[in-house]
Amino acid sequence: MPFVDSPWSSPESTLDVGPFCAVCLIDENTGKDKIKAKCYLPIRSRPGGPINKNAVHAAAGGRGITRLKGVSADAKRKAAKHLIRLYTEMGEVAPESIYRVAGQVRPKSK
Numbered sequence: 001m002p003f004v005d006s007p008w009s010s011p012e013s014t015l016d017v018g019p020f021c022a023v024c025l026i027d028e029n030t031g032k033d034k035i036k037a038k039c040y041l042p043i044r045s046r047p048g049g050p051i052n053k054n055a056v057h058a059a060a061g062g063r064g065i066t067r068l069k070g071v072s073a074d075a076k077r078k079a080a081k082h083l084i085r086l087y088t089e090m091g092e093v094a095p096e097s098i099y100r101v102a103g104q105v106r107p108k109s110k
Contacts, residue, residue: 002050002051003050003051003052003053003089003090004050004051004052004053005052005053005054006052006054007054008052008054008055008058010042010055011023011042011044011045011046012036012042015046017034017035017036017039018034019046019047020036020039020042021034021036021038021039022047023042023043023044023045023046023047023049024039024040024041024042024043025040025041025042025043025059025065025079025082025083026039026040026041026068026071026075026076026078026079027039027040028040028071028072028075040065040068040071040079041059041064041065041068041079042055043055043056043059043086051086053090056083056086056087056090059079059083060083060087060094060095060097060098061095065079065080065083065098065101066097066098066101076101077101077102077103079101080098080099080101080102081102081104083098083102084098084099084102084104093106093107093109094106
């Protein structure tokens with residue numbers, strides 16, 4: 001999967017609702033009428049674009065997934081598992097808090 005390491009800024013203000021939700025790890029919208037307020041943790045600047053490493057770190061960081069309110073536990077768990085996979089692909093280990101949200105145990109450091 002292609003990654004970029006450029007400075008990160010959420011694309012929420014530059015994308016329409018559909019494309020914005022497509023770049024997020026969590027989309028809690030139901031039905032056909034989507035709103036941005038139900039899409040969380042963007043990791044790409046545009047649909048189909050590369051994943052931004054800094055966005056992955058932000059999603060896993062102190063103001064990311066562990067601070068989300070009003071998001072189902074199942075959606076958080078799925079997003080946390082996705083973050084763990086992304087960290088692995090980046091050659092890194094996700095923070096302990098992400099493993100807890102995913103219901104997994106963080107591997108021991110080498």
